[in-house]
Amino acid sequence: MALSERKDRDRSPVELRFTRRGLMSVLLTLPLLAALIGFVDQQRGAPTFPAPPADAPVRGRILASDGTILAYGPAGDRRYPQGTLAANLLGFTGAVQPDGRYGLEGLEYSLDRRLQNGQDVKLTIDPTLQAAAETNLKRVAEKNQAADGMAVILEVGTGRILAAASYPSFDPNHWRQASPNDMIDRPFAQEYEPGSVMKPFVVAALMQSGLLKPNEIIPAKMSVHVGDKTFTDVEWHKPELSVADVLRYSSNVGMIDMTWRFTPQQLHDWLARYGFGQPLDLTSIYSTTGILNPWQNWVPQDQASNTIGQNVSTTAVQLAAAYSILANHGVYVPPRLVDSATLPPPHRVLDATVANTVFDMLIHVVDASDLKYSKVPGVSVAGKTGTADIYDRRLGTYPKGEYSITFAGVFPTDHPKVVTIVTLQKPQVGSKTSTWVAAPLFRAIGSEVVAHWGWAPGSVAMADSGH
Amino acid sequence: MSALSRRAVPVYLGLLLALAAVGLVNQTLYRHQLRLIDQRRTLLDQVANLRLEAAKVDGPLAITQWATSHGMVPAPEAQKVSAVAAGPAALPQLPDSGLEIVTIWH
Numbered sequence: 356m357a358l359s360e361r362k363d364r365d366r367s368p369v370e371l372r373f374t375r376r377g378l379m380s381v382l383l384t385l386p387l388l389a390a391l392i393g394f395v396d397q398q399r400g401a402p403t404f405p406a407p408p409a410d411a412p413v414r415g416r417i418l419a420s421d422g423t424i425l426a427y428g429p430a431g432d433r434r435y436p437q438g439t440l441a442a443n444l445l446g447f448t449g450a451v452q453p454d455g456r457y458g459l460e461g462l463e464y465s466l467d468r469r470l471q472n473g474q475d476v477k478l479t480i481d482p483t484l485q486a487a488a489e490t491n492l493k494r495v496a497e498k499n500q501a502a503d504g505m506a507v508i509l510e511v512g513t514g515r516i517l518a519a520a521s522y523p524s525f526d527p528n529h530w531r532q533a534s535p536n537d538m539i540d541r542p543f544a545q546e547y548e549p550g551s552v553m554k555p556f557v558v559a560a561l562m563q564s565g566l567l568k569p570n571e572i573i574p575a576k577m578s579v580h581v582g583d584k585t586f587t588d589v590e591w592h593k594p595e596l597s598v599a600d601v602l603r604y605s606s607n608v609g610m611i612d613m614t615w616r617f618t619p620q621q622l623h624d625w626l627a628r629y630g631f632g633q634p635l636d637l638t639s640i641y642s643t644t645g646i647l648n649p650w651q652n653w654v655p656q657d658q659a660s661n662t663i664g665q666n667v668s669t670t671a672v673q674l675a676a677a678y679s680i681l682a683n684h685g686v687y688v689p690p691r692l693v694d695s696a697t698l699p700p701p702h703r704v705l706d707a708t709v710a711n712t713v714f715d716m717l718i719h720v721v722d723a724s725d726l727k728y729s730k731v732p733g734v735s736v737a738g739k740t741g742t743a744d745i746y747d748r749r750l751g752t753y754p755k756g757e758y759s760i761t762f763a764g765v766f767p768t769d770h771p772k773v774v775t776i777v778t779l780q781k782p783q784v785g786s787k788t789s790t791w792v793a794a795p796l797f798r799a800i801g802s803e804v805v806a807h808w809g810w811a812p813g814s815v816a817m818a819d820s821g822h
Numbered sequence: 823m824s825a826l827s828r829r830a831v832p833v834y835l836g837l838l839l840a841l842a843a844v845g846l847v848n849q850t851l852y853r854h855q856l857r858l859i860d861q862r863r864t865l866l867d868q869v870a871n872l873r874l875e876a877a878k879v880d881g882p883l884a885i886t887q888w889a890t891s892h893g894m895v896p897a898p899e900a901q902k903v904s905a906v907a908a909g910p911a912a913l914p915q916l917p918d919s920g921l922e923i924v925t926i927w928h
Binding site: 390 | 841847866899
């Protein structure tokens with residue numbers, strides 16, 4: 356008798372039934388488990404079935420005005436096919452932030468919600484002009500070893516920003532290798548004291564207020580004391596100047612003589628009306644307001660400084676928008692960066708006659724002064740230079756030899772199409788004046804703009820190139 | 823074992839066999855899908871890199887830099903302009919067809 360039979364015989368019937376059931380269960384369960392292995396990912400140990408790949412949410416693209424793709428792809432794998440082009444403007448994406456955004460800088464940050472909803476964003480930026488602005492800005496900034504710089508091209512009448520270049524820049528495809536200083540979107544985010552480019556606005560405000568006639572003669576010695584400060588003129592001139600020549604010689608003394616016709620509040624309010632110290636109506640990108648100190652805190656030297664563009668700060672885009680008032684017969688058109696953005700309607704700041712008169716004075720500034728290096732061949736230019744001391748917040752003073760140099764220009768003057776602002780900060784090598792550095796940069800960018808329009812060079816275009 | 827159980831076991835085992843076969847197909851498809859996902863990622867990377875490479879040749883920045891490095895200047899800066907736009911193209915010399923039509927008006 357087999358041993359197992361003997362064991363079975365010794366067991367009770369109930370015990371025997373349970374043992375058989377257990378054996379059957381094992382026999383039936385094991386193949387079931389073996390069959391189910393086919394539905395398990397052996398690497399992850401989790402159940403799996405072929406399924407559509409779970410992509411990251413589709414993030415909208417950022418396009419230039421001509422449809423050139425500037426940014427595309429999901430937030431976790433964002434690509435910038437044009438490399439460094441408009442990088443400071445575009446910004447970049449990264450890991451999701453506590454507020455749910457993927458964009459970390461620039462438009463990627465400010466338009467994050469719209470982009471994450473899968474909507475494309477079309478900018479007003481013209482890639483050719485953006486490239487021209489960036490290339491020339493970089494060339495001149497490197498040549499003069501400037502700390503940083505910016506250039507803006509704004510379309511008169513529409514407020515469309517055609518180019519907004521920053522120096523230094525970076526490649527958003529490799530943003531981790533860039534320093535925070537390289538990433539600043541300077542035309543919108545960097546505020547600086549603009550210097551003499553502010554003067555035309557004070558002249559226009561005085562004329563609009565009926566406090567100045569365009570044909571007046573203004574006493575203008577070479578220096579003037581206001582409070583504990585002495586303001587001097589750089590370029591020698593006669594002791595009396597026409598209003599247009601006050602601008603032409605960029606006479607600080609002449610401007611300060613005129614500014615006392617305003618109360619501090621009047622001057623303050625006029626500067627605010629041009630948009631200085633005020634938020635830009637751009638809804639699409641982070642921008643700073645610049646600083647216009649409350650007039651109640653002004654001492655006389657503050658009013659004098661504000662008149663010549665010191666003690667007041669602006670961004671390049673604000674400045675471009677303000678110049679477009681003069682080019683646009685007195686009407687302020689809010690700058691536009693995103694094609695479909697809803698912006699406030701344009702509004703009148705100056706009478707057309709006042710704006711046109713000051714605009715003519717700016718043509719005189721370029722034609723009569725030593726600003727041939729700003730003249731785009733074949734095209735008449737209205738413009739103004741600005742060389743300003745740079746305030747060092749750390750030191751609490753204006754260090755000697757550190758300047759912000761700007762040229763603000765509009766062309767062509769018969770039918771103004773664009774305002775161009777160029778600014779370099781702290782050039783270290785060569786000339787440190789706007790006439791010799793910013794004006795040629797303006798001309799270089801201006802020539803690219805005219806070439807882009809396809810205007811054939813006429814006889815005037817054969818003018819000496821100046822460099 | 824009851825008669826019902828005796829009939830159920832082969833059915834059960836048959837179903838298990840079918841399940842195992844479906845599992846095998848599932849695994850094969852799943853691996854294929856993983857390979858495709860990898861492939862897709864690689865191809866997207868390639869497209870992105872090629873777009874970048876293309877922009878280095880025909881992007882607005884590349885064109886501007888290339889033109890500058892080759893001594894080109896924007897049109898308004900041109901010192902001498904010999905031809906701004908090409909003149910009308912010369913009419914091609916048509917071959918003699920050998921046919922001549924004469925129209926006479928009355």
